[in-house]
Amino acid sequence: MKEQVNHIDIFRYMEEWAPRKLAYDWDSVGLQVGSYNHKVKKVMVTLDVMESVVDEAIAESVNLIISHHPMLFKPLNQLNLDTPKGRMIKKLVENDITVYSAHTNLDIASGGVNDILCEYIGIENTEVLLKEKAEHLFKVVVYVPETHADVVREALAKSGAGHIGNYSHCTFQSDGQGTFKPLEGTNPFIGEEGQLEYVDEVKIETIAQEGKLSETISELVKAHPYEEPAYDVFPLRNEGQQYGIGRIGTLPVAMSLKELGEKVKQELEMEHIRITGDFNKKVRKVAVLGGSGEKYIHLAKQRGADVYITGDMSFHYAQDAWQMGLSVIDAGHYIEKVMKDRTKDYLNKRLKDLSIDVITSNTKTDPFQFI
Incomplete structure:
Protein backbone atom coordinates (compact mmCIF):
# COMPACT_ATOMS: atom_id res chain seq x y z
CA MET A 1 0.00 0.00 0.00
CA LYS A 2 1.28 3.46 -0.80
CA GLU A 3 2.38 5.62 2.13
CA GLN A 4 0.05 8.52 1.31
CA VAL A 5 -3.64 7.68 1.25
CA ASN A 6 -6.10 10.13 -0.28
CA HIS A 7 -9.84 10.29 0.25
CA ILE A 8 -10.46 8.50 -3.05
CA ASP A 9 -8.46 5.51 -1.76
CA ILE A 10 -10.82 5.21 1.22
CA PHE A 11 -13.78 5.49 -1.15
CA ARG A 12 -12.36 2.62 -3.21
CA TYR A 13 -11.91 0.47 -0.12
CA MET A 14 -15.53 1.11 0.88
CA GLU A 15 -16.72 0.27 -2.63
CA GLU A 16 -14.78 -3.00 -2.64
CA TRP A 17 -16.98 -3.95 0.31
CA ALA A 18 -20.18 -2.18 -0.82
CA PRO A 19 -20.02 -1.53 -4.60
CA ARG A 20 -21.92 1.57 -5.68
CA LYS A 21 -23.71 -0.43 -8.36
CA LEU A 22 -25.65 -2.20 -5.58
CA ALA A 23 -27.29 1.06 -4.44
CA TYR A 24 -30.85 1.81 -5.51
CA ASP A 25 -31.28 4.37 -8.29
CA TRP A 26 -33.10 6.75 -5.94
CA ASP A 27 -30.28 6.68 -3.40
CA SER A 28 -27.55 9.25 -2.92
CA VAL A 29 -24.27 7.47 -2.21
CA GLY A 30 -20.62 8.38 -2.53
CA LEU A 31 -19.06 11.81 -2.09
CA GLN A 32 -21.47 14.25 -0.40
CA VAL A 33 -19.24 17.24 0.36
CA GLY A 34 -15.51 17.77 0.02
CA SER A 35 -12.66 16.43 -2.07
CA TYR A 36 -11.53 13.17 -3.63
CA ASN A 37 -7.87 14.09 -3.54
CA HIS A 38 -7.07 15.45 -0.09
CA LYS A 39 -4.76 13.38 2.08
CA VAL A 40 -6.47 11.31 4.76
CA LYS A 41 -5.51 12.37 8.26
CA LYS A 42 -8.22 10.99 10.54
CA VAL A 43 -11.48 9.18 9.73
CA MET A 44 -14.71 9.13 11.71
CA VAL A 45 -17.54 6.65 11.06
CA THR A 46 -21.12 7.66 11.87
CA LEU A 47 -24.64 6.50 11.17
CA ASP A 48 -25.89 10.04 10.42
CA VAL A 49 -24.29 13.39 9.62
CA MET A 50 -25.81 16.12 11.78
CA GLU A 51 -24.42 19.41 12.99
CA SER A 52 -23.51 17.86 16.36
CA VAL A 53 -21.58 15.12 14.52
CA VAL A 54 -19.70 17.72 12.49
CA ASP A 55 -18.84 19.57 15.71
CA GLU A 56 -17.48 16.30 17.10
CA ALA A 57 -15.41 15.78 13.94
CA ILE A 58 -13.95 19.27 14.27
CA ALA A 59 -13.08 18.68 17.93
CA GLU A 60 -11.41 15.35 17.02
CA SER A 61 -9.43 16.87 14.10
CA VAL A 62 -11.17 14.54 11.65
CA ASN A 63 -10.96 15.38 7.95
CA LEU A 64 -13.04 12.49 6.53
CA ILE A 65 -16.47 11.35 7.72
CA ILE A 66 -17.90 8.02 6.51
CA SER A 67 -21.66 7.82 7.09
CA HIS A 68 -24.38 5.29 6.38
CA HIS A 69 -27.28 7.68 5.88
CA PRO A 70 -26.56 10.23 3.13
CA MET A 71 -26.18 13.79 4.28
CA LEU A 72 -27.61 15.12 0.99
CA PHE A 73 -30.43 12.68 0.38
CA LYS A 74 -32.62 15.20 -1.43
CA PRO A 75 -31.34 17.89 -3.82
CA LEU A 76 -30.80 21.33 -2.27
CA ASN A 77 -32.76 24.14 -3.88
CA GLN A 78 -30.84 26.75 -1.94
CA LEU A 79 -27.95 26.85 0.48
CA ASN A 80 -29.26 28.92 3.36
CA LEU A 81 -26.49 29.25 5.95
CA ASP A 82 -29.07 30.09 8.63
CA THR A 83 -30.61 26.59 8.49
CA PRO A 84 -29.15 23.56 10.33
CA LYS A 85 -28.10 21.96 7.03
CA GLY A 86 -26.60 25.19 5.75
CA ARG A 87 -24.63 25.73 8.97
CA MET A 88 -23.42 22.13 8.80
CA ILE A 89 -22.18 22.45 5.21
CA LYS A 90 -20.48 25.75 6.06
CA LYS A 91 -18.62 24.10 8.95
CA LEU A 92 -17.58 21.18 6.78
CA VAL A 93 -16.17 23.44 4.06
CA GLU A 94 -14.48 25.84 6.48
CA ASN A 95 -12.81 22.96 8.32
CA ASP A 96 -11.87 21.04 5.17
CA ILE A 97 -13.90 17.95 6.12
CA THR A 98 -15.08 15.54 3.44
CA VAL A 99 -18.23 13.41 3.81
CA TYR A 100 -18.80 10.09 2.03
CA SER A 101 -21.90 7.89 2.38
CA ALA A 102 -22.53 4.18 1.77
CA HIS A 103 -26.26 3.60 2.18
CA THR A 104 -28.38 1.01 0.35
CA ASN A 105 -25.23 -0.46 -1.18
CA LEU A 106 -24.01 -1.21 2.36
CA ASP A 107 -27.45 -2.60 3.25
CA GLU A 132 -32.54 -7.66 -6.55
CA LYS A 133 -29.77 -8.97 -8.78
CA ALA A 134 -27.20 -11.72 -9.16
CA GLU A 135 -23.58 -11.38 -10.17
CA HIS A 136 -22.89 -12.41 -13.78
CA LEU A 137 -20.27 -15.11 -14.07
CA PHE A 138 -17.65 -15.71 -16.75
CA LYS A 139 -15.45 -18.70 -17.49
CA VAL A 140 -11.82 -17.71 -17.98
CA VAL A 141 -9.64 -20.19 -19.86
CA VAL A 142 -5.89 -19.70 -20.16
CA TYR A 143 -3.14 -21.76 -21.79
CA VAL A 144 0.18 -21.69 -19.94
CA PRO A 145 3.47 -23.66 -19.97
CA GLU A 146 3.48 -26.44 -17.37
CA THR A 147 6.34 -24.69 -15.54
CA HIS A 148 4.17 -21.64 -14.81
CA ALA A 149 0.78 -23.27 -14.14
CA ASP A 150 0.90 -22.75 -10.38
CA VAL A 151 2.08 -19.14 -10.73
CA VAL A 152 -0.83 -18.26 -13.03
CA ARG A 153 -3.33 -20.18 -10.89
CA GLU A 154 -2.22 -18.22 -7.83
CA ALA A 155 -2.59 -14.94 -9.74
CA LEU A 156 -6.14 -15.90 -10.75
CA ALA A 157 -7.04 -16.68 -7.14
CA LYS A 158 -5.48 -13.42 -5.94
CA SER A 159 -7.71 -11.50 -8.35
CA GLY A 160 -10.83 -13.12 -6.88
CA ALA A 161 -11.38 -15.69 -9.63
CA GLY A 162 -11.98 -19.30 -8.73
CA HIS A 163 -13.94 -18.53 -5.57
CA ILE A 164 -17.00 -20.77 -5.15
CA GLY A 165 -18.76 -20.55 -1.79
CA ASN A 166 -16.16 -20.97 0.94
CA TYR A 167 -13.58 -22.42 -1.46
CA SER A 168 -10.82 -20.60 -3.31
CA HIS A 169 -8.40 -21.68 -6.10
CA CYS A 170 -11.22 -23.59 -7.85
CA THR A 171 -9.88 -24.52 -11.29
CA PHE A 172 -9.84 -27.42 -13.74
CA GLN A 173 -6.75 -28.17 -15.77
CA SER A 174 -5.95 -30.46 -18.66
CA ASP A 175 -2.72 -31.13 -20.52
CA GLY A 176 -2.10 -30.41 -24.17
CA GLN A 177 0.31 -29.00 -26.68
CA GLY A 178 0.41 -25.46 -27.92
CA THR A 179 1.97 -24.20 -31.15
CA PHE A 180 3.17 -20.78 -32.25
CA LYS A 181 5.76 -19.19 -34.54
CA PRO A 182 7.48 -16.02 -33.24
CA LEU A 183 7.53 -13.47 -36.07
CA GLU A 184 10.05 -10.73 -36.77
CA GLY A 185 10.54 -8.29 -33.93
CA THR A 186 9.24 -10.60 -31.20
CA ASN A 187 11.04 -11.54 -28.00
CA PRO A 188 9.62 -14.99 -27.20
CA PHE A 189 9.85 -16.55 -23.76
CA ILE A 190 10.17 -19.94 -25.46
CA GLY A 191 11.52 -20.65 -28.97
CA GLU A 192 13.24 -18.68 -31.66
CA GLU A 193 12.10 -16.12 -34.20
CA GLY A 194 10.76 -17.66 -37.40
CA GLN A 195 10.56 -21.25 -36.08
CA LEU A 196 7.35 -23.15 -35.32
CA GLU A 197 7.36 -24.19 -31.68
CA TYR A 198 5.55 -27.07 -29.95
CA VAL A 199 5.18 -26.53 -26.22
CA ASP A 200 3.68 -28.75 -23.51
CA GLU A 201 1.04 -26.53 -21.94
CA VAL A 202 -1.70 -26.70 -19.34
CA LYS A 203 -5.21 -25.44 -19.99
CA ILE A 204 -6.58 -23.83 -16.80
CA GLU A 205 -10.29 -23.07 -16.50
CA THR A 206 -11.86 -21.04 -13.71
CA ILE A 207 -14.84 -18.80 -12.89
CA ALA A 208 -14.70 -15.03 -12.44
CA GLN A 209 -17.35 -12.59 -11.26
CA GLU A 210 -18.25 -9.75 -13.59
CA GLY A 211 -17.08 -7.11 -11.13
CA LYS A 212 -13.64 -8.72 -10.89
CA LEU A 213 -13.18 -9.75 -14.52
CA SER A 214 -10.94 -6.83 -15.50
CA GLU A 215 -8.68 -7.42 -12.50
CA THR A 216 -8.60 -11.15 -13.27
CA ILE A 217 -7.42 -10.56 -16.85
CA SER A 218 -4.88 -8.00 -15.68
CA GLU A 219 -3.39 -10.37 -13.08
CA LEU A 220 -3.40 -13.24 -15.58
CA VAL A 221 -1.43 -11.22 -18.15
CA LYS A 222 1.07 -10.02 -15.53
CA ALA A 223 1.74 -13.54 -14.24
CA HIS A 224 1.89 -15.25 -17.63
CA PRO A 225 5.41 -15.68 -19.07
CA TYR A 226 4.41 -15.13 -22.71
CA GLU A 227 4.44 -11.77 -24.49
CA GLU A 228 0.97 -12.58 -25.86
CA PRO A 229 -0.87 -14.96 -23.52
CA ALA A 230 -3.66 -17.00 -25.08
CA TYR A 231 -6.87 -16.86 -23.05
CA ASP A 232 -10.63 -17.02 -23.64
CA VAL A 233 -13.54 -15.45 -21.75
CA PHE A 234 -17.01 -17.02 -21.99
CA PRO A 235 -20.22 -15.59 -20.47
CA LEU A 236 -22.12 -18.17 -18.40
CA ARG A 237 -25.81 -18.70 -17.72
CA ASN A 238 -25.04 -19.70 -14.13
CA GLU A 239 -25.99 -17.08 -11.55
CA GLY A 240 -23.29 -15.88 -9.22
CA GLN A 241 -23.70 -14.40 -5.76
CA GLN A 242 -27.19 -13.08 -5.10
CA GLU A 336 -28.31 0.41 11.87
CA LYS A 337 -25.71 1.94 14.17
CA VAL A 338 -24.10 -1.51 14.18
CA MET A 339 -22.35 -0.43 10.96
CA LYS A 340 -20.07 1.96 12.87
CA ASP A 341 -17.81 -0.52 14.64
CA ARG A 342 -17.75 -2.94 11.71
CA THR A 343 -16.77 -0.17 9.26
CA LYS A 344 -14.07 1.01 11.65
CA ASP A 345 -12.65 -2.53 11.89
CA TYR A 346 -12.76 -2.96 8.11
CA LEU A 347 -10.92 0.30 7.42
CA ASN A 348 -8.34 -0.40 10.13
CA LYS A 349 -7.49 -3.68 8.38
CA ARG A 350 -7.15 -1.91 5.05
CA LEU A 351 -5.00 0.83 6.60
CA LYS A 352 -2.79 -1.36 8.77
CA ASP A 353 0.81 -0.20 9.14
CA LEU A 354 -0.26 3.37 8.37
CA SER A 355 -0.58 6.07 11.00
CA ILE A 356 -4.20 6.91 10.17
CA ASP A 357 -6.72 6.90 13.01
CA VAL A 358 -10.22 5.56 12.40
CA ILE A 359 -12.74 6.35 15.15
CA THR A 360 -16.50 6.02 15.59
CA SER A 361 -18.74 8.94 16.44
CA ASN A 362 -19.93 9.10 20.05
CA THR A 363 -22.74 11.50 19.18
CA LYS A 364 -26.21 9.99 19.50
CA THR A 365 -28.29 10.78 16.43
CA ASP A 366 -31.45 8.90 17.43
CA PRO A 367 -34.09 11.67 17.71
CA PHE A 368 -36.34 9.68 20.06
CA GLN A 369 -36.38 9.67 23.86
CA PHE A 370 -38.55 7.40 25.96
CA ILE A 371 -40.34 8.10 29.25
Whole structure:
Protein backbone atom coordinates (compact mmCIF):
# COMPACT_ATOMS: atom_id res chain seq x y z
CA MET A 1 0.00 0.00 0.00
CA LYS A 2 1.28 3.46 -0.80
CA GLU A 3 2.38 5.62 2.13
CA GLN A 4 0.05 8.52 1.31
CA VAL A 5 -3.64 7.68 1.25
CA ASN A 6 -6.10 10.13 -0.28
CA HIS A 7 -9.84 10.29 0.25
CA ILE A 8 -10.46 8.50 -3.05
CA ASP A 9 -8.46 5.51 -1.76
CA ILE A 10 -10.82 5.21 1.22
CA PHE A 11 -13.78 5.49 -1.15
CA ARG A 12 -12.36 2.62 -3.21
CA TYR A 13 -11.91 0.47 -0.12
CA MET A 14 -15.53 1.11 0.88
CA GLU A 15 -16.72 0.27 -2.63
CA GLU A 16 -14.78 -3.00 -2.64
CA TRP A 17 -16.98 -3.95 0.31
CA ALA A 18 -20.18 -2.18 -0.82
CA PRO A 19 -20.02 -1.53 -4.60
CA ARG A 20 -21.92 1.57 -5.68
CA LYS A 21 -23.71 -0.43 -8.36
CA LEU A 22 -25.65 -2.20 -5.58
CA ALA A 23 -27.29 1.06 -4.44
CA TYR A 24 -30.85 1.81 -5.51
CA ASP A 25 -31.28 4.37 -8.29
CA TRP A 26 -33.10 6.75 -5.94
CA ASP A 27 -30.28 6.68 -3.40
CA SER A 28 -27.55 9.25 -2.92
CA VAL A 29 -24.27 7.47 -2.21
CA GLY A 30 -20.62 8.38 -2.53
CA LEU A 31 -19.06 11.81 -2.09
CA GLN A 32 -21.47 14.25 -0.40
CA VAL A 33 -19.24 17.24 0.36
CA GLY A 34 -15.51 17.77 0.02
CA SER A 35 -12.66 16.43 -2.07
CA TYR A 36 -11.53 13.17 -3.63
CA ASN A 37 -7.87 14.09 -3.54
CA HIS A 38 -7.07 15.45 -0.09
CA LYS A 39 -4.76 13.38 2.08
CA VAL A 40 -6.47 11.31 4.76
CA LYS A 41 -5.51 12.37 8.26
CA LYS A 42 -8.22 10.99 10.54
CA VAL A 43 -11.48 9.18 9.73
CA MET A 44 -14.71 9.13 11.71
CA VAL A 45 -17.54 6.65 11.06
CA THR A 46 -21.12 7.66 11.87
CA LEU A 47 -24.64 6.50 11.17
CA ASP A 48 -25.89 10.04 10.42
CA VAL A 49 -24.29 13.39 9.62
CA MET A 50 -25.81 16.12 11.78
CA GLU A 51 -24.42 19.41 12.99
CA SER A 52 -23.51 17.86 16.36
CA VAL A 53 -21.58 15.12 14.52
CA VAL A 54 -19.70 17.72 12.49
CA ASP A 55 -18.84 19.57 15.71
CA GLU A 56 -17.48 16.30 17.10
CA ALA A 57 -15.41 15.78 13.94
CA ILE A 58 -13.95 19.27 14.27
CA ALA A 59 -13.08 18.68 17.93
CA GLU A 60 -11.41 15.35 17.02
CA SER A 61 -9.43 16.87 14.10
CA VAL A 62 -11.17 14.54 11.65
CA ASN A 63 -10.96 15.38 7.95
CA LEU A 64 -13.04 12.49 6.53
CA ILE A 65 -16.47 11.35 7.72
CA ILE A 66 -17.90 8.02 6.51
CA SER A 67 -21.66 7.82 7.09
CA HIS A 68 -24.38 5.29 6.38
CA HIS A 69 -27.28 7.68 5.88
CA PRO A 70 -26.56 10.23 3.13
CA MET A 71 -26.18 13.79 4.28
CA LEU A 72 -27.61 15.12 0.99
CA PHE A 73 -30.43 12.68 0.38
CA LYS A 74 -32.62 15.20 -1.43
CA PRO A 75 -31.34 17.89 -3.82
CA LEU A 76 -30.80 21.33 -2.27
CA ASN A 77 -32.76 24.14 -3.88
CA GLN A 78 -30.84 26.75 -1.94
CA LEU A 79 -27.95 26.85 0.48
CA ASN A 80 -29.26 28.92 3.36
CA LEU A 81 -26.49 29.25 5.95
CA ASP A 82 -29.07 30.09 8.63
CA THR A 83 -30.61 26.59 8.49
CA PRO A 84 -29.15 23.56 10.33
CA LYS A 85 -28.10 21.96 7.03
CA GLY A 86 -26.60 25.19 5.75
CA ARG A 87 -24.63 25.73 8.97
CA MET A 88 -23.42 22.13 8.80
CA ILE A 89 -22.18 22.45 5.21
CA LYS A 90 -20.48 25.75 6.06
CA LYS A 91 -18.62 24.10 8.95
CA LEU A 92 -17.58 21.18 6.78
CA VAL A 93 -16.17 23.44 4.06
CA GLU A 94 -14.48 25.84 6.48
CA ASN A 95 -12.81 22.96 8.32
CA ASP A 96 -11.87 21.04 5.17
CA ILE A 97 -13.90 17.95 6.12
CA THR A 98 -15.08 15.54 3.44
CA VAL A 99 -18.23 13.41 3.81
CA TYR A 100 -18.80 10.09 2.03
CA SER A 101 -21.90 7.89 2.38
CA ALA A 102 -22.53 4.18 1.77
CA HIS A 103 -26.26 3.60 2.18
CA THR A 104 -28.38 1.01 0.35
CA ASN A 105 -25.23 -0.46 -1.18
CA LEU A 106 -24.01 -1.21 2.36
CA ASP A 107 -27.45 -2.60 3.25
CA ILE A 108 -27.37 -4.99 0.29
CA ALA A 109 -23.66 -5.91 0.30
CA SER A 110 -22.46 -9.23 1.64
CA GLY A 111 -21.27 -8.58 5.18
CA GLY A 112 -23.18 -5.28 5.21
CA VAL A 113 -25.72 -3.86 7.62
CA ASN A 114 -28.30 -6.66 7.41
CA ASP A 115 -25.70 -9.39 7.78
CA ILE A 116 -24.22 -7.56 10.76
CA LEU A 117 -27.66 -7.36 12.39
CA CYS A 118 -28.16 -11.10 11.89
CA GLU A 119 -24.76 -11.77 13.42
CA TYR A 120 -25.55 -9.65 16.50
CA ILE A 121 -28.92 -11.33 17.02
CA GLY A 122 -27.59 -14.83 16.34
CA ILE A 123 -29.52 -15.64 13.17
CA GLU A 124 -27.91 -18.42 11.14
CA ASN A 125 -28.21 -19.97 7.66
CA THR A 126 -29.17 -16.62 6.18
CA GLU A 127 -30.39 -15.91 2.65
CA VAL A 128 -31.32 -12.71 0.85
CA LEU A 129 -34.93 -11.76 1.68
CA LEU A 130 -35.66 -10.00 -1.63
CA LYS A 131 -33.26 -10.77 -4.47
CA GLU A 132 -32.54 -7.66 -6.55
CA LYS A 133 -29.77 -8.97 -8.78
CA ALA A 134 -27.20 -11.72 -9.16
CA GLU A 135 -23.58 -11.38 -10.17
CA HIS A 136 -22.89 -12.41 -13.78
CA LEU A 137 -20.27 -15.11 -14.07
CA PHE A 138 -17.65 -15.71 -16.75
CA LYS A 139 -15.45 -18.70 -17.49
CA VAL A 140 -11.82 -17.71 -17.98
CA VAL A 141 -9.64 -20.19 -19.86
CA VAL A 142 -5.89 -19.70 -20.16
CA TYR A 143 -3.14 -21.76 -21.79
CA VAL A 144 0.18 -21.69 -19.94
CA PRO A 145 3.47 -23.66 -19.97
CA GLU A 146 3.48 -26.44 -17.37
CA THR A 147 6.34 -24.69 -15.54
CA HIS A 148 4.17 -21.64 -14.81
CA ALA A 149 0.78 -23.27 -14.14
CA ASP A 150 0.90 -22.75 -10.38
CA VAL A 151 2.08 -19.14 -10.73
CA VAL A 152 -0.83 -18.26 -13.03
CA ARG A 153 -3.33 -20.18 -10.89
CA GLU A 154 -2.22 -18.22 -7.83
CA ALA A 155 -2.59 -14.94 -9.74
CA LEU A 156 -6.14 -15.90 -10.75
CA ALA A 157 -7.04 -16.68 -7.14
CA LYS A 158 -5.48 -13.42 -5.94
CA SER A 159 -7.71 -11.50 -8.35
CA GLY A 160 -10.83 -13.12 -6.88
CA ALA A 161 -11.38 -15.69 -9.63
CA GLY A 162 -11.98 -19.30 -8.73
CA HIS A 163 -13.94 -18.53 -5.57
CA ILE A 164 -17.00 -20.77 -5.15
CA GLY A 165 -18.76 -20.55 -1.79
CA ASN A 166 -16.16 -20.97 0.94
CA TYR A 167 -13.58 -22.42 -1.46
CA SER A 168 -10.82 -20.60 -3.31
CA HIS A 169 -8.40 -21.68 -6.10
CA CYS A 170 -11.22 -23.59 -7.85
CA THR A 171 -9.88 -24.52 -11.29
CA PHE A 172 -9.84 -27.42 -13.74
CA GLN A 173 -6.75 -28.17 -15.77
CA SER A 174 -5.95 -30.46 -18.66
CA ASP A 175 -2.72 -31.13 -20.52
CA GLY A 176 -2.10 -30.41 -24.17
CA GLN A 177 0.31 -29.00 -26.68
CA GLY A 178 0.41 -25.46 -27.92
CA THR A 179 1.97 -24.20 -31.15
CA PHE A 180 3.17 -20.78 -32.25
CA LYS A 181 5.76 -19.19 -34.54
CA PRO A 182 7.48 -16.02 -33.24
CA LEU A 183 7.53 -13.47 -36.07
CA GLU A 184 10.05 -10.73 -36.77
CA GLY A 185 10.54 -8.29 -33.93
CA THR A 186 9.24 -10.60 -31.20
CA ASN A 187 11.04 -11.54 -28.00
CA PRO A 188 9.62 -14.99 -27.20
CA PHE A 189 9.85 -16.55 -23.76
CA ILE A 190 10.17 -19.94 -25.46
CA GLY A 191 11.52 -20.65 -28.97
CA GLU A 192 13.24 -18.68 -31.66
CA GLU A 193 12.10 -16.12 -34.20
CA GLY A 194 10.76 -17.66 -37.40
CA GLN A 195 10.56 -21.25 -36.08
CA LEU A 196 7.35 -23.15 -35.32
CA GLU A 197 7.36 -24.19 -31.68
CA TYR A 198 5.55 -27.07 -29.95
CA VAL A 199 5.18 -26.53 -26.22
CA ASP A 200 3.68 -28.75 -23.51
CA GLU A 201 1.04 -26.53 -21.94
CA VAL A 202 -1.70 -26.70 -19.34
CA LYS A 203 -5.21 -25.44 -19.99
CA ILE A 204 -6.58 -23.83 -16.80
CA GLU A 205 -10.29 -23.07 -16.50
CA THR A 206 -11.86 -21.04 -13.71
CA ILE A 207 -14.84 -18.80 -12.89
CA ALA A 208 -14.70 -15.03 -12.44
CA GLN A 209 -17.35 -12.59 -11.26
CA GLU A 210 -18.25 -9.75 -13.59
CA GLY A 211 -17.08 -7.11 -11.13
CA LYS A 212 -13.64 -8.72 -10.89
CA LEU A 213 -13.18 -9.75 -14.52
CA SER A 214 -10.94 -6.83 -15.50
CA GLU A 215 -8.68 -7.42 -12.50
CA THR A 216 -8.60 -11.15 -13.27
CA ILE A 217 -7.42 -10.56 -16.85
CA SER A 218 -4.88 -8.00 -15.68
CA GLU A 219 -3.39 -10.37 -13.08
CA LEU A 220 -3.40 -13.24 -15.58
CA VAL A 221 -1.43 -11.22 -18.15
CA LYS A 222 1.07 -10.02 -15.53
CA ALA A 223 1.74 -13.54 -14.24
CA HIS A 224 1.89 -15.25 -17.63
CA PRO A 225 5.41 -15.68 -19.07
CA TYR A 226 4.41 -15.13 -22.71
CA GLU A 227 4.44 -11.77 -24.49
CA GLU A 228 0.97 -12.58 -25.86
CA PRO A 229 -0.87 -14.96 -23.52
CA ALA A 230 -3.66 -17.00 -25.08
CA TYR A 231 -6.87 -16.86 -23.05
CA ASP A 232 -10.63 -17.02 -23.64
CA VAL A 233 -13.54 -15.45 -21.75
CA PHE A 234 -17.01 -17.02 -21.99
CA PRO A 235 -20.22 -15.59 -20.47
CA LEU A 236 -22.12 -18.17 -18.40
CA ARG A 237 -25.81 -18.70 -17.72
CA ASN A 238 -25.04 -19.70 -14.13
CA GLU A 239 -25.99 -17.08 -11.55
CA GLY A 240 -23.29 -15.88 -9.22
CA GLN A 241 -23.70 -14.40 -5.76
CA GLN A 242 -27.19 -13.08 -5.10
CA TYR A 243 -27.66 -9.53 -3.87
CA GLY A 244 -30.75 -8.01 -2.38
CA ILE A 245 -32.40 -6.27 0.51
CA GLY A 246 -32.95 -7.90 3.89
CA ARG A 247 -32.04 -11.35 5.18
CA ILE A 248 -33.96 -14.39 6.37
CA GLY A 249 -32.57 -17.21 8.47
CA THR A 250 -33.08 -19.27 11.59
CA LEU A 251 -32.27 -19.09 15.28
CA PRO A 252 -30.14 -21.95 16.67
CA VAL A 253 -33.14 -22.99 18.80
CA ALA A 254 -36.72 -21.81 18.95
CA MET A 255 -37.55 -19.27 21.64
CA SER A 256 -40.57 -17.28 22.67
CA LEU A 257 -41.30 -14.00 20.93
CA LYS A 258 -40.72 -12.19 24.22
CA GLU A 259 -37.32 -13.88 24.67
CA LEU A 260 -36.30 -12.87 21.17
CA GLY A 261 -37.48 -9.33 21.82
CA GLU A 262 -35.33 -9.17 24.96
CA LYS A 263 -32.37 -10.55 23.02
CA VAL A 264 -32.77 -7.95 20.27
CA LYS A 265 -33.05 -5.18 22.84
CA GLN A 266 -29.93 -6.37 24.67
CA GLU A 267 -27.69 -7.22 21.72
CA LEU A 268 -28.52 -4.06 19.78
CA GLU A 269 -28.43 -1.91 22.91
CA MET A 270 -31.85 -0.36 22.35
CA GLU A 271 -33.73 1.35 25.17
CA HIS A 272 -37.11 0.56 23.69
CA ILE A 273 -38.64 -1.79 21.09
CA ARG A 274 -42.20 -2.45 19.90
CA ILE A 275 -43.61 -5.94 19.36
CA THR A 276 -46.76 -7.29 17.75
CA GLY A 277 -48.05 -10.80 18.36
CA ASP A 278 -48.31 -13.35 21.14
CA PHE A 279 -45.37 -13.02 23.54
CA ASN A 280 -45.50 -16.77 24.26
CA LYS A 281 -45.44 -17.82 20.59
CA LYS A 282 -42.38 -19.93 19.71
CA VAL A 283 -40.38 -18.41 16.87
CA ARG A 284 -37.38 -19.67 14.95
CA LYS A 285 -37.41 -18.40 11.35
CA VAL A 286 -36.59 -14.70 11.36
CA ALA A 287 -36.56 -12.02 8.65
CA VAL A 288 -34.42 -8.92 9.19
CA LEU A 289 -34.33 -5.60 7.39
CA GLY A 290 -32.52 -2.68 8.97
CA GLY A 291 -34.15 0.70 8.44
CA SER A 292 -37.70 1.06 7.21
CA GLY A 293 -38.92 -2.35 6.06
CA GLU A 294 -42.67 -2.13 6.46
CA LYS A 295 -43.28 -2.59 2.71
CA TYR A 296 -41.94 -6.14 2.89
CA ILE A 297 -44.22 -7.69 5.53
CA HIS A 298 -46.04 -9.80 2.91
CA LEU A 299 -42.73 -11.04 1.51
CA ALA A 300 -41.47 -11.95 4.99
CA LYS A 301 -44.68 -13.92 5.59
CA GLN A 302 -44.46 -15.56 2.16
CA ARG A 303 -40.89 -16.64 2.87
CA GLY A 304 -42.09 -18.39 6.02
CA ALA A 305 -40.82 -15.99 8.67
CA ASP A 306 -42.28 -16.38 12.17
CA VAL A 307 -41.13 -12.88 13.08
CA TYR A 308 -39.87 -9.83 11.20
CA ILE A 309 -37.28 -7.51 12.77
CA THR A 310 -37.16 -4.04 11.22
CA GLY A 311 -37.60 -0.36 12.02
CA ASP A 312 -40.08 2.45 11.42
CA MET A 313 -43.14 0.19 11.30
CA SER A 314 -46.23 2.39 10.96
CA PHE A 315 -49.55 1.58 12.65
CA HIS A 316 -51.48 0.12 9.72
CA TYR A 317 -48.60 -1.99 8.41
CA ALA A 318 -48.09 -3.36 11.94
CA GLN A 319 -51.82 -4.07 12.13
CA ASP A 320 -51.73 -5.92 8.79
CA ALA A 321 -48.77 -8.04 9.89
CA TRP A 322 -50.50 -8.85 13.17
CA GLN A 323 -53.66 -9.96 11.38
CA MET A 324 -51.77 -12.23 8.96
CA GLY A 325 -49.99 -13.94 11.85
CA LEU A 326 -46.56 -12.38 11.31
CA SER A 327 -45.01 -11.12 14.53
CA VAL A 328 -43.05 -7.88 14.22
CA ILE A 329 -40.21 -6.52 16.32
CA ASP A 330 -39.85 -2.84 15.52
CA ALA A 331 -36.49 -1.97 17.04
CA GLY A 332 -36.28 1.43 15.35
CA HIS A 333 -34.19 2.83 12.52
CA TYR A 334 -31.29 3.43 14.89
CA ILE A 335 -30.37 -0.28 14.98
CA GLU A 336 -28.31 0.41 11.87
CA LYS A 337 -25.71 1.94 14.17
CA VAL A 338 -24.10 -1.51 14.18
CA MET A 339 -22.35 -0.43 10.96
CA LYS A 340 -20.07 1.96 12.87
CA ASP A 341 -17.81 -0.52 14.64
CA ARG A 342 -17.75 -2.94 11.71
CA THR A 343 -16.77 -0.17 9.26
CA LYS A 344 -14.07 1.01 11.65
CA ASP A 345 -12.65 -2.53 11.89
CA TYR A 346 -12.76 -2.96 8.11
CA LEU A 347 -10.92 0.30 7.42
CA ASN A 348 -8.34 -0.40 10.13
CA LYS A 349 -7.49 -3.68 8.38
CA ARG A 350 -7.15 -1.91 5.05
CA LEU A 351 -5.00 0.83 6.60
CA LYS A 352 -2.79 -1.36 8.77
CA ASP A 353 0.81 -0.20 9.14
CA LEU A 354 -0.26 3.37 8.37
CA SER A 355 -0.58 6.07 11.00
CA ILE A 356 -4.20 6.91 10.17
CA ASP A 357 -6.72 6.90 13.01
CA VAL A 358 -10.22 5.56 12.40
CA ILE A 359 -12.74 6.35 15.15
CA THR A 360 -16.50 6.02 15.59
CA SER A 361 -18.74 8.94 16.44
CA ASN A 362 -19.93 9.10 20.05
CA THR A 363 -22.74 11.50 19.18
CA LYS A 364 -26.21 9.99 19.50
CA THR A 365 -28.29 10.78 16.43
CA ASP A 366 -31.45 8.90 17.43
CA PRO A 367 -34.09 11.67 17.71
CA PHE A 368 -36.34 9.68 20.06
CA GLN A 369 -36.38 9.67 23.86
CA PHE A 370 -38.55 7.40 25.96
CA ILE A 371 -40.34 8.10 29.25
